[in-house]
Amino acid sequence: MPRDGKVLDDVDHRLLALLQEDSGRTLGALGELVGLSASAVQRRVERYRASGILARYVAVLEPRRGLDVLLAICLVTLERESGHAHEEFRRRLLAAPEVQQLYNVSGDSDYVVVLATTGMAHHREVADRLLKDAPNVRRYSTLFVLDPVRTGSALPTRREGED
Numbered sequence: 001m002p003r004d005g006k007v008l009d010d011v012d013h014r015l016l017a018l019l020q021e022d023s024g025r026t027l028g029a030l031g032e033l034v035g036l037s038a039s040a041v042q043r044r045v046e047r048y049r050a051s052g053i054l055a056r057y058v059a060v061l062e063p064r065r066g067l068d069v070l071l072a073i074c075l076v077t078l079e080r081e082s083g084h085a086h087e088e089f090r091r092r093l094l095a096a097p098e099v100q101q102l103y104n105v106s107g108d109s110d111y112v113v114v115l116a117t118t119g120m121a122h123h124r125e126v127a128d129r130l131l132k133d134a135p136n137v138r139r140y141s142t143l144f145v146l147d148p149v150r151t152g153s154a155l156p157t158r159r160e161g162e163d
Contacts (some may be wrong), residue, residue, distance in 0.1 A: 011036065013157045016053070020154040023057045035061070060153065070117045071100075071145035075109040076131060077138045080112060086110070087137040092134065098126045 008016075014034050018025065018086035027045075034041070034114075049052035061067060086104070093099045093113060101114035116125040130140050131140045 006051075006120040008157065012048075014015045014039065015153070016048070019045070019054065025073060029102065036074045052087070068118055070119055070123050072117070072123055072127075073143040073145065074111075074115060074127070074131060074140050075115055075143070076111040076140045078110045079138045081138040089134070089136060093130060096126065096130055098122075099130070 011034050015030060018030055018033055025033075027041045030036075031038045031041045036044075045054065047148060067097075077088075078089060080094040089111070090102070093102050093111075098115050098117055100116045101112075104110065105112050115123065115126060117126055127140075128141065131137050
């Protein structure tokens with residue numbers, strides 16, 4: 001449910017899915033796909049932004065199309081479980097543009113970090129700065145992405161089978 005207290009209806013769910021597929025569609029094109037006028041779509045999109053459901057619009061680049069990008073997944077375990085250690089770790093990683101995704105997880109590791117760099121030398125510099133030389137990092141391991149078979153950022157807006 002959005003922060004404004006309004007329940008998402010079927011049109012909202014469809015519109016959010018369409019925006020995640022291609023936010024470059026015009027309001028008119030989106031309206032045709034969901035059966036609303038462009039102005040009605042604009043009001044809904046403004047509501048999504050105001051409630052925080054729609055955080056931002058971004059361009060998604062395809063890493064297999066000639067970009068010289070090295071993707072790496074790092075599994076990180078912190079030295080201490082204190083809130084301060086986690087806060088400091090998150091602050092440092094959130095400030096680094098190479099960090100594409102950061103997840104606090106359960107299991108043997110505390111965090112999963114997805115790094116995007118411009119090659120091995122750049123990766124080493126970033127990993128040293130953010131992980132190897134960082135306080136409170138007990139250990140980390142790196143998995144290099146050989147083939148980004150499927151990438152994406154679309155999130156479900158309702159449970160499967162809900163109408």
